[in-house]
Amino acid sequence: MPIPKLLQLATNNAGQSKPIRAETEGKEATIYLHGVIGGWWGDIDETMFAQAMAGIDADVIHLRIDSPGGDVFAARSMMTAIAQHKATVIAHIDGLAASAMTGVCMACDRVEISQGAGFMIHNAWTITVGNKADMTKTGDLLAKIDAGLAGDYTRRTGKDQAQIVQWMDEETWFTAEEAKEHGFADEVVEIVGKKKASNTWDLSAYDNAPAALANRKPEPDDGVAAAAAHQANLSRRLALLERPAA
Template structure:
């Protein structure tokens, strides 16, 4: 049976992501958001993030982002915590900010994206079960979520909401330069060296993923017991939903 796209995204990236991590040095802190967003779907639990962020008594917080997306409401809770924190919060898109991860960027004071990194916006996904009335309510809910996301992007970029909506409808992938050009990012950071960045995420669940990002992630089988246990636990949580017809 075909796994719905939302489940496919979470399941195929479970082994690639890492748990929430934060480091403090003087008046600055760095929080690593490298993983799928949402405690139910992935590795970055919004409640733990809010607790960790609230506990930081610093002037500047750097959010290092490499995420294929995740739970939109989990991201919204994280956005609220970011916007209400007294510190200056700078988002650094190290590799990928897709889907819900772009919303987190919108809540930050500044957004910096690495040359070669990706930025993707699209309409919200969900999984629904029920009769036609339930489906109608789900459609209404998705419309409201999309409107909220479009409002965030519009406020940040200054673009017409019609243009933002079109980009979301088309699942639009931006290069670093395009993200800056259209106002999603404030600056692009050049990375010069012999090493080339490699996409670590399985992005095949998305419809318009650039061909260069569709290469199979270069991830060795996890040999750390904690990572293996985490993946097994996630697959158990998803197994019931996988029985739902696509």
Template sequence: MKAIKLLQLARDNASASMPLRAEADGTQATVYLHGVIGGWWGDIDETEFIKTLTGLNVDVIHLRIDSPGGDVFAARSMMTAINQHKAKVIAHVDGLAASAATGICMACNEVEITQGAGFMIHNAWTIALGNKADMRDAASLLEKIDAGLVNDYARRTGKTADEIVGWMDAETWFTADETVEHGFADRVVEVVGKRGSSNAWNLSAYKNAPTAQAPSQDDSILEHRNELERRFSLLERAPA
């Protein structure tokens, strides 16, 4: 019952406006994915994302990503829409791509990551209620989800499945350089003349999350991000 109450609390506290924004300029467009993935309890609604993406009649789409993750099935539907779009899609990891957000990166034609940004892969999580049979079913589903993610990462990176599984089992956090070194991204982008993005999410639910100082931000932006942090941390702590 506690898990249900925590989920309901997270949903009740959801912001009314989704942080999904698209800007088109000639033959190119930019879509911002800054928030938790999944319309049911997160901020980036997969249906709205797909509608936005399919409505862009451009040659190149830039996805600006700063996300601690979210619903893996919502991310999967977003990945499908990316794969099916006629445009070249370039992922830009502005601050953080963790968990389900890394899958979205894998669906893009190119991935670039800002120096100082982070990239994290781990095994799938869930909240399950019921008897021992239900728990076994939940574990079986998680294994299937993990297998799908392993295939995504392996296809992109050229690494062996065993190596990917080891990283996922350990909950591995990659620096920007490591993300490129291991094949998850194509290049590192240096931010010249201003401070680069640094994750300001509350990642305490993850066991190996690095400590990072957040850059100075406008108060309204910081307030919005803090709200997302509280909700994501609350949801991810529920399985424990």
């Protein structure tokens, strides 16, 4: 079967979840978020992140970010961990913040983006299997996810929500300067005497990735195993949302 683009993104960029540790110096700590979000397909595990955040006693936490996105529910869990921490949390976009990782950035107190780095927002993706009722439920879930993210972007940027929704509909990629201009970032960090940020991810799953960023070729994959894993994960998410309140 052809591999859906969501799973193409995951399988072409996935690694294995690595322990997330905070490097602490004085009253500041640093966590590196490099990879795809979502422990079930590797790289950045949201539970490990929450545990790492909970263990930090610092005034300032720096998140060093380079990510093509991932599981939006996992990202939302990370956003909650950030919002509930007493420290000032600063997102540093070193290479790429795309898709779900942009939500993580929006939860931070400050966002700094390096020259040459990228920032992308779009509508949520998924795959589902089932009858028309299943498809309708999934569509309703995606609409709720999109509305939540649009609200996050609107509050952060002060932009009209209709403009935000249009950007999401069009899968919009921003340069560092554009991200600052539109309010997604607070500062563009100039890298003096060093190479500017560059992309390390396979972005071929995205429709509008700039040619300068889409520089990796995907590995062939029929997507069967990944699709099965994703469908099981989505079913668990839907079951939780449909559970009646106590």
